[in-house]
Structure formats: structure tokens, C-alpha cells
Amino acid sequence: MNTVALAVTDGMLHLELAMAYEVFGSAPAGVAGPWYSVVVCGPGPVRAGRFLLEPDHGLDQLPHADTVIVPGWADVDEAPPADLVDAVRAARDAGARVVSLCTGAFVLAAAGLLDGLRATTHWGHTQALAARYPQVKVDPDVLYVDNGSVLTSAGKAAAMDLCLHLVRLDHGSSIANTLARRLVVPPHRDGGQAQFVTTPVPAPDNHPLAELLPWVLERLDQPLTVEDLACKARMSSRNLGRHFRAVTGTTPLQWLLTQRIRHAQELLETTDDTVETIATATGMGTATTLRRHFNRTVGVPPGTYRRTFRSRNRSGPNDSEQHHHHPRAADAAARAVRG
Template sequence: MSTVAIAVADGILHFELALAHEVFGSPAPAVASASVEHWYDVVVCGAGPVRVDGRFLLEPDGGLDRLAGADTVIVPGWADVDTDPPADLVDAVRAAHEAGARVASLCTGAFVLAAAGLLDGRRATTHWAHTDALAERYPEVEVDPDVLYVDNGSVLTSAGKAAAMDLSLHMIRLDHGSTVANTIARRLVVAPHRPGGQAQFVATPVPEQPDHPLGELLGWAAGRLDRPLTVEDLARQANMSSRHLGRHFKSVTGTTPLQWLLIQRIHRAQELLETTDDSVDAVAEATGMGTAATLRRHFNRTVGVPPDAYRRTFHRRRADGESAADRRSRGPVPAPATGPDRSRG
């Protein structure tokens, strides 16, 4: 039996804690009329009684020293990312990895892994709202804000909430295969497989400061996404040189003018795919992509699924009144994989 140890301390988030316990701690599924052997033995490990989410008192099954004997260690979300996690938790997670455990963080649990040095020199992710903070505090970590989860083999990280479920199912898929993972997904009524490289489906924020140097320009460009805008067009509108514009874009948006334009076009395409019956060709034209082939190439690379698959998932006229934003938060549902997939994280 494989041991999954959930590491807890004061300030751990209840959603990710409950999710990990539900996914790995439920009885093994019966697949192909045969029970799965070597299912998980889940233990919750902490230095003592811990306050979860500042509201619930939890009595762990054992101490943090038990992490070192686990096959898999899961660190749930960490509530206060502005403070350092407890040293005993960080030390125990590091010791578990050194002892050979697979260590996974859910959502902001990545801050614990980073504090333990497990993410240095590695690609990692966390909830999109905290990726900048993670990158700033731990510059040795290659933070990727645009994926659901990252699998580095012995160290895995996920984005927020729903992506924590995706990573958990990914680990089950690696351990027991797609059939078992899909069975668990059906029981939990969630998407059976979303590749880790898929985007988090959050809009690239436009800076809120009314007086930043690109304020008027970004709004002007966002209203002209159906046109073939160039860097020179943007620079001319902003009354800057192209080089000066590039420096401002990097400091304000964190990216280049052309990359920002592409992301805005992709977001506009998502909206049109969700809310209209326009053909992919029409969506391509309306977003300045020109052709359906160009839209498909950029959309698939950026979002992780083709436009047609995205529309099948999100463009549903449901009687229950589910909004497009609600559906987007879940992400699209590609066809189940036929085997373990490490190709993108």
C-alpha cells in the first residue's frame, strides 16, 4: 500500500486539505470487476493540533516526522503567503523529499516547497494571483503562471482550487493508469483529464492605475483587435519610439507589445466562442487572426485545446443558468487520455 502523507500546520487551507483527503483517502475503485491493489493509505501529519483556515481545529494522525516515511507528501494551500511558513513544516517537507518521497503542492502550498528549496532551478506554478509573489520571493524558481500544474517527477505543483483536483487525478493516472483515474473522476463528477500545460483560463489583467503611461493605449488597442496592429502602430498612438514603448510594456504588463496583443486576441476569441455561433473563420477575422488556421495554431498553443473543443465545452445553453464565466473556471474537458501523460508537465 502506498502512503500519502498530507502535511499540515496552522494556516493551511481547508479546501485543498479536504480535496486531497477525498481523492486519495476514499476506498479504492473497482475497475474491470477487480479491485485496485496497493491503494493509498492516507495520513494527516502535523506538529500538533492545527487551526485550518483559521476556523477549524484538526488533530493530525501523526507528527511531521512521519513525512519522511511516506511515498507521497502533499502540501495543501497556504493561507498567508506574505509570511514564511513554519520552519518545522519546511524542514519536514525537505527531509521527506531527501528520503525519496514524491512531493506535491496544491495551490499556494508551492510557497512551502519553495521555502524548502525544492523548487530551485525547477519550473513551478501556483494560483495565478500569487505567481508574481512566488517569483519575487524565490527568484531561483522558474514560475509559470499560465498552466494548471507542473510535473517535475519527484516535485509537482498546481494552480488553485480546481487545478489541485487536476494534479491529484494526474498522480493517480501515473500510479494506476487512466481507467482508474477516470473512474475516480466520474465518482467526483469532475473532468477526467486536463493536461497540465493547459492555461488557467484567467484574463491577463490590465493595470488599474489610471495614470500609468499605457492607460489610454491599452484601451485603444483592445477596441481594435479586429485590425492588424503592429508595434509601430502602437508606438505611433502612444507618441513613443518602438524601443521606448517596449520598455514601458515590459514594466507595466510584464510582456512585450506583440505578446500582449496576442493574449488579448485569444481572450476575445474565447468570448466569441462562448457567446456566439460565429464560425471559426469569422472568429479569426473578428480577432485579427486572419485565418482559421492561424487562430487554431495560436489558440491551441496558448489555451491548450483547439477552438472547436473549447466551444463544445463552454458554449452550452444550460437550463440551470450556468454562466460562461462559471464554465470557464472549470476549464475545457478534452477526451480522456488512453494512458499516463507526462508530456506537458
């Protein structure tokens, strides 16, 4: 039997903790052999949000588990408790499979378990993780990373993706799919975190692009160039580039592509327009161009995105987008969308 230990301490996020307990706590129909044995390990009564938990065991029991799961850590600006970090490190040294959910990656990084490995966390904290632990190869694009004995997930719902991935590894796809149906969640999601990240326009203020940015958003269907933007802003192209970098963190063309993709996402979510129509409305010109940029930026084709985010499970009437997943290229446009 695979013993799963949930490593908890004050400041843990209760959503990720509850997800893990729900997935591993009871077997779905069709499981022939033994299921997981779940224990909660902590230093004593633990507060997770508004909930007070009574752990089954102390943190010293983590090395006896087969799998150790570290839920999200609420205050990533503070170093995680030393006793938790030491116990997680000891569990890994004892041969346990160690898993972090959301910002639990900061605990694994503090324990040195992510050194030299790819890892991820919630997209809002990937930069902080990379800055604090430069030896970790932080990948902000994915829902989870499986390094074999050390696994990390992105934020919130991606914790469920990783938990189901573990069930798939341990019990096979059929059982994982049965469990996903019971939980009313997709058994597997295509793409990465960029699907779920919006890039809002900076709040109106006195910056030099305050009038230009709304003007551009009203003309996304038009073939705008850097020269067009510079002319509207009454500045040189070089000066425009400097201001864009200061205000948006990216170049004019990257920002423009981000807004076109974001508008395409909105149309895919809220209309039945074909990909060809959306390509015209977003200034992409052709469906081929939209598909290429959308797939590179968001990580999935437009049709897959629409099926994921529409309230009803159908595509547009003439949308012939294929259902398979295409790998995403990590280009500048993807960085722009992630903000």
C-alpha cells in the same frame, strides 16, 4: 498499501486539503487491490481557514508515509513553519514521494526539494516563487510538474489534476477515470495555466495610454499597426513602446495580440461562431492564423478551449478543430497573456 500523509499546519488552504482527502480517502468502484491509507499529520490542532482540524499524528510521522502531500500555504509572504519544512525534508530523505498543491510549493522550496528542478505553483505566485528561490526552475505554464519523486501543481483546481495523475500512476487510467466520474471532473485536462488567466486592461487613470487602450479594444477586428497606435496616441513609435512597457509590462504588438486572443476566448465561450468568423472578428484574418496564435498562447486549440469552457458539451456548428492537443511554444505572446 500506499500511505498518504497530509502535512498540515496553521495557515493551510482548506480547499486543496479537502481535494486530496476526497481523492485518496475512499476507493472508487473497480479497485481490485488495496487503496490508500490516509493520515493527517500536524503539530496539534490546526486551523485551515474557518475549519479546525485534529491531526491523526504529529509531523514526526511524515517520514513513515509513502506519499506526503503539502496543501496550499495561505501566506506566501511569510516563511513556512520550520517544523513543517524540516518534517517534509525528512520525509523525502526517507524515500517518500512528496507532492505540493498550489502554494504548497513554497514549503517544498524552503526544504530545498525543488533545487534544480522544474516546479510550478498558482500563476499569481510564480514570480514570487522564482524570485525567492532562484535555484528552482519555475514553469508558470503548466497545470502540474512530475519530477518522479517530487511533484508540484498549479493553483486550486490544478490540485485535482495532480491528485488524479497520482492515482493514474498508482492504479492505472481506468481507475483514475472511474474516480474522476465519481467526482464529476475531467480525468485529464489539456493545456496549462494560461487557459485560466485573464489579462485585464489597467484601470482608467492618468497614464499616457488611458485613452488609447479602450480605443484599441473597440477596433480589434481591424488590422492595427504600431504606427496606427502611435498616431492615435500622438507620439512616436519609440515613445509609444516605452509607455506600453511602463503601463502594461509588454510591447504594443504583444499587448494587442493578447487582447485579440482574449476576445477570441470570449467568443469561443459565449457564441457558436466558427473559428473563421472569430478570426475575422478578432483581426486575425484567417482561421489558420488564429489557430496558430491561440495554440501558442493558450496551450490548446480553439476547439478544445471551447469544449472546456462552454456550458454545454458541443462545439460550434462548423468548427472542425481536431480534438488532439498540440504542445505550446513558450513565446512572448504567451508571457503577455499570463500577465
